[in-house]
Amino acid sequence: MNANPKNLAIKDFVYELPEERIAKFPLPERDQSKLLYYKQQGIADHTFTDLPELLPAGSLLVFNNTKVVQARLIFRKPTGGAVEVFCLEPVKPHREVQLAMQQTRSCTWKCLVGNNKRWKEGPLKIFFEGGVVTAEREAQQEGHFLIRFTWTPAELTFAEVLERCGKLPLPPYLNRELIPEDRSRYQTIYARNEGAVAAPTAGLHFTDKVMAQLQAKGIDSTYLTLHVGAGTFKPVKADTMETHEMHAEQLMVSREVVAQLLEHLGRPLIPVGTTSMRSLESLYWLGTLLWRQPDLRPEDLHVTQWLPYExxxxxxAAEALQTLLNYMDRHQTQYLHASTQIIIAPGYTFRLCKGLVTNFHQPESTLLLLVAALIGEDWKQVYRHALDNDYRFLSYGDSSLLLP
Incomplete structure (x- = not known):
């Protein structure tokens, strides 16, 4: 059993991040970012294009191919005031993001509403070329609203509606307006499945050139999908982790990828980004759930935040992954759909991952806890080095390869 991190104090995961160290804009070239290389307690400075040379031989890189949707909708009231509706996750007719994005005519989403006080009553509308989308409040719940959207032309999918009239949700700490470049630069070059409200930012450094070099070096790569939720930016407000509730995110992985992971066990499995790492470790725990309860219903495939510690x-690992394959075969499905609230914090024992490619994260965040779970107290040394050597921080910042 893993040592339980419930009693961890978040004040132990603080460092001083000056405002000027937050990268507000992307670099002109994606792969020219710095790369901090940490291996067995040693630290060296590189450029991201060196990654293929630095990865252990026989590594399998696992990428998250989620695509950020234009989830911010700015509605204007007849009086001219703006009300912002930020789509968080679908509620009906589908809770599954993939299906919800293909929904036509109408749907209901859990949303944050900015300037809600201005929205006295009645529906709000956005007119776009050839159509209109209407928003109505169905219910208010703790911290959010259920908003029903209807639109014409009715044959448009919700993904197309967001594409036509939504705005990209940049991280709040960038504290600036969108620029045209954000539309392409706040997506990975391999983004495919629409549904994230934040980019898996460790992947933003990859270019076609780096991908070709990886292939030339015999480094394999594979893809899964974790739709990153807004909770990824949520700072830990609780004194100890016990009272912090992790956000849930939807995970989708193909049978082919699970088989590939199983085949690769024993060699380095390296996730690109914290979302890929959380996905991989969640797959192990989903396999464990099914190993204990083979008859679990698909809707019960959920990793709670403390499951790994209890x-x-x-x-x-081989048995857990094989159990997943057997489950998919029994259900005659090529794709596993599940959700996860996994919290990876010091005390966690990694089941599949042997390293991590990641950016530099906010103080007092669950992402920093994840890094500390992987490299222990050395996280302080890594972050001190990055601060002392002009690394750029957060979503548009520089990168690191961490090999404990």
Whole structure:
């Protein structure tokens, strides 16, 4: 069993991040970012294009191919005031993001509403070329609203509606207006499945050139999908982790990828980004759930935040992945859909991942806890080095390769 991080104090994961160290804009060239290389307690400075040379031989890189949607909708009231509706996750007719994005005519989403006080009553509308989308409040729940959207032309999908009249949700800490470049630069070059409200930013450094070099070096790569939620930016407000509720995110992985992971066990499996790492480790725990309860219903495939710390004598990684494959075969499905609230913090034992490609994260964040789970107290040394050597921080910032 893993040591339980419930008693961890978030004040132990603080460092001083000056405002000027936050990268407000992307670099002109994606792959020219700095790369901090941490291996067995040693630290060296590189450029991201060196990554293929630095990865251990026989590595399998795992990418998150989620695509950021233009989830911010700015509605104007007849009086001219603006009300912003930020789509968080679908509620009906589908809770699954993939299906919700293909929905036509109408749908209901859980949303944040900015300037809600200005929205006295009645529906709000946005007119776009050849159509209109209407928003109506169905209910208010803790911290958010259920908003029903209807639109014409009715045959448009919700993805197309967002594409035509939504805005990209940049991270709040960038504290600036969108620029045209953000539309392409706040997406990875391999983004495919629409549904994230934040980019898996470790992937923003990859270019076709770097991908070709990886292939030439015999480094394999594979893709899964975790739709990154707004909760990824949520600072930990609780004194200890026990009272911090992790946000849930939707995960989708193909049978082919699970088989590939199983085949690769014993060699380095390296996720690109914290979302890929959380996905991979969640797959292990989903396999463990099914290993214990083979008859779990698809809607019960969910990793709760403390599951990894409460499971007694869980199976070996190979057994957990094989259990997932058997489950998919029994259900005759090529794709596993699940959700995860996994929290990876010091005390966690990694089941699949052997390293990480990642950016530099906010103080007091669950992402920093994840880094500390991987490299222990050395996270302080890594972040001190990055601060002392002009690394750029957060979403548009520089990168690191961490090999404990």
């Amino acid at each position: 499971a007694e004598t869980p199976p070996a």
